[in-house]
Amino acid sequence: MLQLVTPDGSAVGDTEVGLGAEELCELLRLMVLARRLDRECMALQREGELTVYPPFEGQEAAQIGSAFALGPGDFAFPTFRELAAALVRGVDPVEYLRYHRGTWHGAPYDPTAHGFAPICVPLATQLPHAAGWALGAKLDGKAACALAYFGEGAASEGDFHEAANIAAVLGLPVVFLCQTNGWAITVPLSGQAAAPIVWRAEGYGFPGVLVDGNDVLAVYAATRAAAERARAGGGPTLIEALTYRIGPHHTADDPSRYRDEAEVERWRARDPIARFRIFLLRTGVLDQDDVAALEAEAERAVADIRAELTAIGPPPADELFGFAFERAPRTLEAQRREALGDA
């Protein structure tokens, strides 16, 4: 398993991954902001300001380390738990959270402006989209890659297999990133796979890399190498990032009904943010004042996001009919007039 920083913040061998001090600080800033925002979203849901929300606490390194390895011409294909990756891609969190506020489906943001596909709830269905986009990029002669997020539950779906095999056969620039987070709602990893997910790469005929998903530098290094290989025409890679879903599956789930708190505590001790903070402090990239400043900045940013988000009211009713077709059938026009009373 690739690991560059241990849970206690110590370096494992050479930690040089091609990032300068500013970029290392940026990684920490994004992780601190993401966690603070994630916790705020849990609170906002409890207050009735958001619909069901899926927290990603514990997975900040897996999401941010991987998304950070992408270039502007690349495209990420998220599940419904990739808000941290969205932040890296420059998606406005308020626009993103309109999804959970229930004012629009899929992508309230502009997917093509950020190289960040719509939020995808059905398991693994985004993976063939990533393969298709990668084929399109390849046909256009672009040196670009798709980063396809999924979890070990989605790896049980047929769409994972079809996408992985198609990407292999057609030699497509796709990085398949499995965040193995221990639990698919109530079913543990042992109920999804009898062997490590990463082994499957060999069967498809492309490389598989197992990384410590709570080590942001390791995830970044593995994704960057896979992305460079993909952009250069080397085909797909499967990265399995071992991490853990500290919170519930979503706000309607109570994990105390099905898992042991001791297991959660063991993973808290492997926290991705604490270890990277210690590593950066020890290596002198930043000091305690810098850390305090990052935390204060996250606090302010999240307060602004809350204020903006909670001011958003329901969309106008004509949006019901606004986007389904580019050339809508006349029968639908009649329904629009019936619903809106503006014949």
Added chain:
Amino acid sequence: MPEITMAEALNRALWDELAADPRVLVFGEDVGRAGGIFGITAGLQEEFGEHRVFDTPSAEAGIAGMCVGLALAGWRPVAEMQFDGFSYPALDQVIGHVAKYRNRTRGRVPMPVTIRIPSFSGNRGKEHHAESPETYYAHTAGLKVVVPSSALDAYRLLRRSIADPDPVVFLEPKSRYASAEEGELVLEGPGLCEARVVREGDACALVAYGTMVERCLEAATTLAAEGIECRVLDLRSLVPLDVDALVASVRATGRAVVVHEAPRTLGFGAEVVARIVEGAFEDLRAPVERVTGYDVPYPPASLEERYRPSVERIAAAVRRVVGR
């Protein structure tokens, strides 16, 4: 006048769209090197190259899912599902994403996707090779559903489907692939959302699409010998449905028989009859009848003609409706 088969016309439509728009891609199982098991994509790979016309692994959900990603990357995919009965693994992608992506992205990512599915019965095929899946698609918001019935119209409809900015499920009546028609292939003519009257008559409207249009014409010929003149309306596209033409045909005749191969319950005829009742109730002089497949799985070849609406069943329904 040259005579052209529906298979040739569809092939020509793909050819002409590949030539007209460099973003059009044609792919699916056996469509590249082999030119498709029905020959619909014959010669296209040789002409346009392996990057624009290609084989995929046998993965229907993957093929439909790739359409979404390709459209996101600015391409105009035309995918083939090899058979109606093998297209169901792709339903999840078609219903969940192809149909909804434009809506989910607030119009920012259009889905100019065409999914061709050789469909319907009449080829004495094995099970899973003669299904009528139109209702699944017509009931899914965001899709258009197009069914040609003749060679020249198939050319026009396929080209217009590919050029359409919305996703189109294009159901090809495979038992009609060999049917020939005389004339030139032209794009001009009725549009995607226009039904067409293929035979005039004032006694009863026969409403059909795909394979059943020809059967209705045969029934109309039989009935004409008895002095019953039927008007035959080819719907051509189920979504959008040309309700105006449908209602006009029923008003002109006061009677209607709706014909399709699909099982009766919630077959597309149910929607057609509902539209007739909503739009032409006061003009009806008799109850509307449906002549359809039965609510059982499609039968083996030796029972096929007991299941499909026959000329005689259609004619008998018309006689009942006109009171003869």
